[in-house]
Amino acid sequence: MAASSIPLEALEKSMVLAPVPAEHWLVIAPPVWCMLVGAILIMVRKRMGLQSWLSIPALGGLVLIDAALLAVVIREGPITMVMGRWLPPFGIAFTVDLTGALFNLACGIAALAGGIAALGDIDRTRRTYGFFPFLFLMVGGVSGAFLTGDIFNLYVWFEVLLISSFGLLILGSEREQLDGATKYAILNLIGTTLFLIAVGILYAVFGTLNMADIAAKAPTLGHDAPMMTLSLVFIAAFMMKAAAFPVNFWLPASYHTPRIVVAGLFAGLLTKVGVYALIRVMVMMFPEEGNAYSIVIGVVAVLTMLTGSLGAIAQSDIRRMLGYMVITGIGIILSGVALGAQTAISGALFYSLHSMIVMLALYLMAGIAGRMGGSFSLHELSGLYAKSPLFAALTLALFFSVSGLPPFSGFWPKAMLVKAAFDFGAWWQGAAILVSGLLTTIAATRAFALGWWRMPASGAVVPARMTAAELIPLAGLTLLSVGVGIYPEPLLALAQTAASGLLEPVAYLHSVFPSGVPTP
């Protein structure tokens, strides 16, 4: 080591000298793996065959890494790794707790399913323009956001995933895509800039960017610090990313324009990053301000749910209907954040994981429906049940899951949230969840009645089959939703532990500062 001239005692005060245990390298493995594979894929972009042969095993490897990380976190609690071995809060820390690890695994599964579906959905031209590299860079950005323990680093991951999502969104450069992408790009850039403004004010107040350090110092600040203003900027920024009520119009304007796999991945992953960041900041770092704003977040949640489900009813394009259903889901998660108790937060986490899987599956379903039926419009779509009963069965399961009917994965978190809402006297939020569930059921079952049950006017139906690249991801995700719905206990227990870890971040703080939080 080059540090030979510096005495060991001085080094001990500034650096982590103990060797990093092998399994702790898993903390940074997901983003590093994605960046590495993405870079290799850019190098071999001219060789089409190699792209898919490399991508799908690499995505499988990502799921394994994510699962191993989750297993380590379940066994050991939150783990921290600091870049450059500098002691926190000076080195940039990656801290993974149960929440981050769960979101990360769901993101990996969604990426794998999306990658397989892309083999059928993304044509040769779009692959030449770099679909798979963009996919890996975006997934790397998303998992980096879930795993980092530094607020400025979180902003950098937001930008990484945003610029790759721009690339995915405009692949093909169709007229509608350019229109949707312009709105998506400008509004998301403004949202991320708001986040950066909040980070700047936060640094001015705290003088640190490490999340654990901030969480420990927040209660000691006193009343002089502009904490309420700061929190409001954070809330506004993350709600813009998550597409909550007054700032949600970019989502239905753009999500139906790219290829269906891209739309599905956006719907599953990107809005959830906003939700995750909101939970991390308002529940773990600033719980006091989060409680003070609970009415505001609750009202926004109710309005988001209702605009989402009413919007879904008013659409005749099934892709746009799904876009509004994403918004409904965001409202339901926000309602859990607003209620703030352990049961509500665990319901919100559970619903986020369910939504990541089911929204991707629904978009993949819409893509298959569009191919089989020749249109995405409910005016023309018909006879899909007669064409492929298996596809109709999977569709119905997904429609019930997104509406929150048992025995699918959407039921349990909604039941938890409704119960929490009535327990804490916020009956209006519980009622809104139930009403939005009813409206979503109406929208989904009407789409099923028109597109699947209705026979075409000509009366003739040609049977259609799903290709392997369509069937495997759709069936896999649907089975996951059914499995979680029938046997929810393991995930439920994990979500509850994760929620306790967010509300009482003792273990999180201990993982970053094993010998206590440093005092200035």
Add this chain to the structure above:
Amino acid sequence: MEGFMAVVVGIFFTVAIYLMLSQYIIRILLGVAILGNAVNMLLFVAGRVTREAPPIIGKGADMLPATAANPLPQALILTAIVISFSFFAFLLVLAYRAYQTLKTDDTHQMRLAEPEDAPPPPLGY
């Protein structure tokens, strides 16, 4: 010094928001560019403005003098400048491409993805 800079940052934000409220993409983009600069200056002021000494540890010393400028905001701004520059470049190309294809930069007329006359879904079979 911080007070004066805060006012300047406020003026930048005002101009940026005014431009971004426009209905023409080119003005919105100018607003986005100014917004990026406003945030960079905000980060700079957030680290407190000190001009006495550059943040360099002298020979024989093992920590910064107390009067040194704060190096961290400068690192943050450097990152933010690179990011906002690349995003702005992308947005310019995207806006130009959209203008070529859609023949307009008026957001009121950019309704291709969301047609105004989209029919409601059918009420029955």
